[in-house]
Amino acid sequence: MHITPLTRNASGDFAGEVSGIDLTGTLSDGDIAAIEAGMDRFAVLVFHDQRFDDDTQLAFSRRFGELEISSGGEMSKPEERRLKLEMADISNVDRNNRLRDADDRVRLIALGNRLWHSDASFRAVPAKYSLLSARVVPGKGGNTEFADMRAAYDALDTATKALIEDLVTEHSNAFSRETIGFPPEAYGSENQSKLRPVRQSLVRTHPVTGRKSLYLSAHIGSIVGWPVPEARAFIRDLTEHATQPEFVHAHVWRPWDLVIWDNRTTMHRARRYDDLHDIRDMRRSTVRGDAMTAPQAQAA
Amino acid sequence: MKLTPLHDGFVAEASEIDISNPLSPAEVEAVEAGMDQYAVLVFRDQPLTDEQQCDFTRNFGELEQTLIAQMTKGSERRLQPMEMGDISNLTASGTLRARDDSRRMYALGNRLWHADASFRATGAIYSLLSARVVPSKGGNTEFADMRAAYDALDAQTKALIEDLVTEHSIAFSRAQLGFDDYGSGNEDKVRPVRHSLVRTHPVTGRKSLYLSAHIGGIIGWPVPEARAFIRDLTEHATQPQFTHAHQWRVNDLVIWDNRTTMHRARRYRDLEEVRDLRRTTIKGTTLTAAQVPAMAAE
Numbered sequence A: 001m002h003i004t005p006l007t008r009n010a011s012g013d014f015a016g017e018v019s020g021i022d023l024t025g026t027l028s029d030g031d032i033a034a035i036e037a038g039m040d041r042f043a044v045l046v047f048h049d050q051r052f053d054d055d056t057q058l059a060f061s062r063r064f065g066e067l068e069i070s071s072g073g074e075m076s077k078p079e080e081r082r083l084k085l086e087m088a089d090i091s092n093v094d095r096n097n098r099l100r101d102a103d104d105r106v107r108l109i110a111l112g113n114r115l116w117h118s119d120a121s122f123r124a125v126p127a128k129y130s131l132l133s134a135r136v137v138p139g140k141g142g143n144t145e146f147a148d149m150r151a152a153y154d155a156l157d158t159a160t161k162a163l164i165e166d167l168v169t170e171h172s173n174a175f176s177r178e179t180i181g182f183p184p185e186a187y188g189s190e191n192q193s194k195l196r197p198v199r200q201s202l203v204r205t206h207p208v209t210g211r212k213s214l215y216l217s218a219h220i221g222s223i224v225g226w227p228v229p230e231a232r233a234f235i236r237d238l239t240e241h242a243t244q245p246e247f248v249h250a251h252v253w254r255p256w257d258l259v260i261w262d263n264r265t266t267m268h269r270a271r272r273y274d275d276l277h278d279i280r281d282m283r284r285s286t287v288r289g290d291a292m293t294a295p296q297a298q299a300a
Numbered sequence B: 001m002k003l004t005p006l007h008d009g010f011v012a013e014a015s016e017i018d019i020s021n022p023l024s025p026a027e028v029e030a031v032e033a034g035m036d037q038y039a040v041l042v043f044r045d046q047p048l049t050d051e052q053q054c055d056f057t058r059n060f061g062e063l064e065q066t067l068i069a070q071m072t073k074g075s076e077r078r079l080q081p082m083e084m085g086d087i088s089n090l091t092a093s094g095t096l097r098a099r100d101d102s103r104r105m106y107a108l109g110n111r112l113w114h115a116d117a118s119f120r121a122t123g124a125i126y127s128l129l130s131a132r133v134v135p136s137k138g139g140n141t142e143f144a145d146m147r148a149a150y151d152a153l154d155a156q157t158k159a160l161i162e163d164l165v166t167e168h169s170i171a172f173s174r175a176q177l178g179f180d181d182y183g184s185g186n187e188d189k190v191r192p193v194r195h196s197l198v199r200t201h202p203v204t205g206r207k208s209l210y211l212s213a214h215i216g217g218i219i220g221w222p223v224p225e226a227r228a229f230i231r232d233l234t235e236h237a238t239q240p241q242f243t244h245a246h247q248w249r250v251n252d253l254v255i256w257d258n259r260t261t262m263h264r265a266r267r268y269r270d271l272e273e274v275r276d277l278r279r280t281t282i283k284g285t286t287l288t289a290a291q292v293p294a295m296a297a298e
Helices: A030-043 A053-064 A105-114 A149-154 A159-165 A174-178 A191-194 A228-242 B024-040 B048-059 B102-111 B146-151 B155-161 B170-176 B222-236
Strands: A002-009 A010-019 A044-047 A089-091 A127-136 A146-147 A168-171 A198-201 A204-206 A212-214 A220-223 A247-250 A258-262 A265-269 A282-289 B001-007 B011-014 B040-043 B083-086 B123-135 B141-145 B165-168 B194-195 B198-200 B207-209 B215-217 B242-244 B254-258 B262-267 B278-281
Touching: A002 A030, A002 A044, A010 A030, A010 A146, A010 A149, A010 A247, A030 A044, A030 B165, A044 A247, A053 A127, A053 A220, A053 A282, A105 A174, A105 A265, A105 B222, A146 A149, A149 A212, A149 A228, A149 A258, A149 B194, A174 A191, A174 A220, A174 B165, A198 A204, A220 A228, A220 B155, A228 B102, A247 B198, A258 A265, B024 B048, B024 B254, B048 B123, B048 B278, B102 B262, B141 B146, B146 B207, B170 B215, B194 B198, B215 B222, B254 B262
Parallel strands: A010 A044, B011 B040
Antiparallel strands: A002 A010, A044 A258, A089 A282, A127 A258, A127 A282, A146 A247, A146 A265, A168 A198, A168 A220, A204 A212, B001 B011, B040 B254, B083 B278, B123 B254, B123 B278, B141 B242, B141 B262, B165 B194, B165 B215, B198 B207
């Protein structure tokens, strides 16, 4: 297995392209350890020509830890789902493989992925890795962009680092969707408890590398102890800082790409494509984290 | 009057003119020509009283009353003329506003990129901002050139947006920050108005993007799709090559054309330091799009 760095910023390498390994085959513990070491260094790893089906993707993903149930899966009814509960359906087709209409509720919720976020930051124990496999890609557009939250943290001035060191933010899926005008009520009464905000530290430390990073996400709606408008304006400023071109890598998808990113040290977003006419079928498995980043307000 | 460009065709510093005294017609014309070319003009060392600022502003059209003055009782206003926008962190009695002051929360909306009064059916033409007290650090105003931003779009995006009409309301920008406390009796002032997303300058004929944090929808589009798209356009339009940061000095006066620019305020230590800026605004005179219903917010 060989890793070629894709970008370099003032803090080091960010995103690597991996060659010389077939992830659908049998992997040794040494292979998994090498991938984990690559993730610790690069935060995003790109693998080409990995012909996964859902079962082999889930089996590979489990080598890194326990898998999450996707929020889209747990908030939908079984008859609405195209894929297994552990497989997040990052596509623009319904369960009959037909393109979704312009005003389809699932399409409108998915538009929230165009905001910079960290997967499952709305859970008290948020996600570790996300693994996204491209099965069908559109003719144009639909890139995924990644931002390096370690380099973004390092580049803050001393006064800002001191200001944010102990700040705790509140995250909910409802906040990111409200930003684009999708009201929390539209998730349905049965899902309201899943929208309850959780608390996360704004600065977190990677358990292996010890590097600090900004824990930002579109799911942030407030900072504990701050007036809401001041918190939101400040989080917008931090997000703008953290997603400047020098911290960002854009991935242009090819079929059978697999990209793994560490949600503890990166944000990502999807870019626009002609989703009313072109199919984009990507499947995401997500590895659970192992700890909360901040004490919760009450038992969740 | 002499103009020194600050940013490649966008923003110039105007010198060798005293704007505290009545201007000759030729001087007014020179300022207007400079505005058409550069969209933002910076005048240094121009100490002005409120009355002098209003007099200078009237050279360019009719003054508009600020929305916040219209929504506030006279006893709560620090500046009595309804035409003088109070861009400060001070209460009516001149003390610093408290952290959770509702007026402070409202003012935080100025940290989002916007065009002044785009929530009115006719928008605004020029804004004139005079610096009376400035903080020791922070509090810059940044400007973005919506003509250059439009020009830099690819042909496909230009075709897509050519005839799009957006909906603007003060409530949309404030909702982005989680603020919705306007007080009763002001419901009519937050009713959305319509604007063309692409507008053409009446003198230069140049096209520009008419973007603003006040946009909440695009006519005929699902709201989330419209908001995601407007965010993408705003990100494009506010890239460093299109923006200029103005660092305030006391007695600066900056004029910008809201038809061709966006602007935003940056953070400063507003709980500890005074920033007292005063804004006068020239009313727009024409609609950029037909209003539905016909009785939209004036």
